[in-house]
Amino acid sequence: MKTEIRIINYVDDILLLHQNKEYLKKMTQRVMDTLKYFRFAMNTEMSETEPNQIIIFLGWEWNLANATVRTKPKKRLLLLRDLYYMRRWIKTETEIAIKQTAKLIRKLNYLRLKSQEATLLLNIVDHQKAKAARLRGQNTTMTMNKTAIPDINWWIAKFRANIPAQLIQISPQMTMTTDAAPSRWGSTLDKELEMIAMAHGTW
Structure with a gap:
């Protein structure tokens, strides 16, 4: 057909x-x-x-x-609840089931459609979970390091804002590129692959 x-x-x-x-x-x-x-x-x-x-x-x-x-509103509220629990457990150094941590990571992974940074902001939690599973086994518990709290806070802020993601990616009209060294810095502004401005200097 x-x-x-x-x-x-x-x-x-x-x-x-x-x-x-x-x-x-x-x-x-x-x-x-x-x-x-x-x-x-x-x-x-x-x-x-x-x-x-x-x-x-x-x-x-x-x-x-x-x-x-x-x-979806219901899914958003459930994920927020899980994140609040996770943050509290990390702050209080509560033992968390490794499988429960893995489950939360799977839930959050689906947000890659909305945010390109999503996967990066799971790295700390995922690394700690993988390390604990390797040392203790999947069916045990772990204590999450507090270095994961900033990432958890990022997720909470994302869910609370719940800003819709654009399905159509708009190409940038201009691109600024910057670079820096211990003694100097530089920046260029390009429009349609043509450099239209440049700035540089020393620290």
Whole structure:
């Protein structure tokens, strides 16, 4: 079946996109009929078959009108709760189950869609968890070092703000490059691969 709609799928989750609401509604029914023809079972209670500009897909809230995505309210609150607990346990040097730490890391990893820094800000927690698992085993507990608190605070701030991420990346019009040495510094400003300004000096 060839159509003009855009189809995004992940395993058994399918998202259909088209600018024309009536056409999308018609093609959604055709897709459903095709799936039924090939004996695929569809969970109608978990599916949205009416065209909508704000949808839940793969655990995210997608706003197709302004091309943004953000964490679902319930998921956001649950992750905030887990992070508050983790921060308290770190501050009080409470023993934490290694598997529980691994579970939190898995939950936070899915935020890579929203923030490019997400993976970097899991490194300290993940490193400590991996080290404890290697020394003690997966089914034991660990005490998280307080160096992880700034990263936990970053995550909490991100969830509290819950700023939608843009799905369409806007290319920068200008790029500033800086460099520094013990005695000198320099900076250039480029526009469309052409240098339009330069500054340099000594400390």
